[in-house]
Amino acid sequence: MDIVIYQLTAVWLSFFMRYNENITDETFVYETTTSSSLYKNVTIPDPVYPVSDPNGPWLLDDNFSDEFNNCSLDSNKWYNEVTSWGLWTWKQENVVTNHANLILKMEYEVHSRINFNGDVLDPLYYTSGIIQSKEPAGKKYGYFEAKIKASEKYPGVCPAFWLYRKEGGLANKNPTHWTEIDIVELTQNINYGENAIGLNIHAFNHPDLSEEIHEGFEWHAPWKPDDDFHVYGMEWSEDWIVWYVDGIERKRRANEVWDQELDLVLSLGLRNPLKNEPSSVGFPAHFEVDYIRVWDKIN
Numbered sequence: 001m002d003i004v005i006y007q008l009t010a011v012w013l014s015f016f017m018r019y020n021e022n023i024t025d026e027t028f029v030y031e032t033t034t035s036s037s038l039y040k041n042v043t044i045p046d047p048v049y050p051v052s053d054p055n056g057p058w059l060l061d062d063n064f065s066d067e068f069n070n071c072s073l074d075s076n077k078w079y080n081e082v083t084s085w086g087l088w089t090w091k092q093e094n095v096v097t098n099h100a101n102l103i104l105k106m107e108y109e110v111h112s113r114i115n116f117n118g119d120v121l122d123p124l125y126y127t128s129g130i131i132q133s134k135e136p137a138g139k140k141y142g143y144f145e146a147k148i149k150a151s152e153k154y155p156g157v158c159p160a161f162w163l164y165r166k167e168g169g170l171a172n173k174n175p176t177h178w179t180e181i182d183i184v185e186l187t188q189n190i191n192y193g194e195n196a197i198g199l200n201i202h203a204f205n206h207p208d209l210s211e212e213i214h215e216g217f218e219w220h221a222p223w224k225p226d227d228d229f230h231v232y233g234m235e236w237s238e239d240w241i242v243w244y245v246d247g248i249e250r251k252r253r254a255n256e257v258w259d260q261e262l263d264l265v266l267s268l269g270l271r272n273p274l275k276n277e278p279s280s281v282g283f284p285a286h287f288e289v290d291y292i293r294v295w296d297k298i299n
């Protein structure tokens with residue numbers, strides 16, 4: 001049923017985009033997006049499978065998949081009012097769509113905030129954009145893929161596609177389950193260089209865990225991730241977690257404790273040197289996401 005609905009959606013989108021070709025690009029293009037990127041990714045293969053496994057079969061999960069080809073964020077699927085943490089503040093206005101891509105923006109904007117644990121943070125220098133999946137059950141296992149063009153701002157910001165859930169919310173001091181899988185974190189570490197692709201994983205709390213797991217891995221791409229769109233994927237099964245970039249496996253590890261239903265997140269986070277040395281140079285910064293696609297394995 002999901003495949004049929006998706007096929008119908010793709011047909012409708014194709015018609016809609018042709019119908020709107022006479023509308024000027026400026027009507028829809030976000031101010032910092034070049035017109036050349038508009039409409040270039042609207043051809044959706046049928047059926048659509050992961051880039052790493054084009055012959056499938058996989059079953060697309062429409063609850064977590066989005067082509068971001070509409071004029072606004074699908075509020076049935078995504079939150080963009082996420083509780084803030086860290087040295088920046090999530091703000092709805094920093095989440096934009098342009099009929100082709102989702103755009104998350106970071107602004108230099110001096111402000112203050114009371115943190116989720118009651119601390120007053122003053123001053124803070126940046127606001128940014130995030131979306132998080134709304135499906136209350138979250139997602140456990142499957143194949144997760146996003147097509148992303150990283151931010152032109154380097155170093156200092158981190159475009160990321162990741163999964164996490166802290167049971168009971170951020171302020172819960174004693175969660176039973178709190179795990180995270182980072183499908184990709186881009187340009188986040190000034191020491192590793194601009195082409196370092198972070199494929200990381202964390203486990204903070206789990207009944208089977210004797211100590212926390214924080215494992216980082218940097219794959220160095222032969223290109224800069226802000227030059228063009230690239231496809232970042234991750235297959236998560238009961239036994240393995242496997243990371244892909246442009247359809248090629250780049251890392252795998254055994255799955256020890258990642259069995260919690262998790263929320264999908266796209267975010268633009270702050271990194272050094274800007275955490276320690278705030279600066280307005282190069283802002284606003286932004287990154288673009290052509291799509292998120294999520295599948296279940298068909299055995």
Ligand SMILES: [Ca+2]
Pocket residue numbers: 041042067068069099100101289290291
């Ligand atoms: Ca798109």
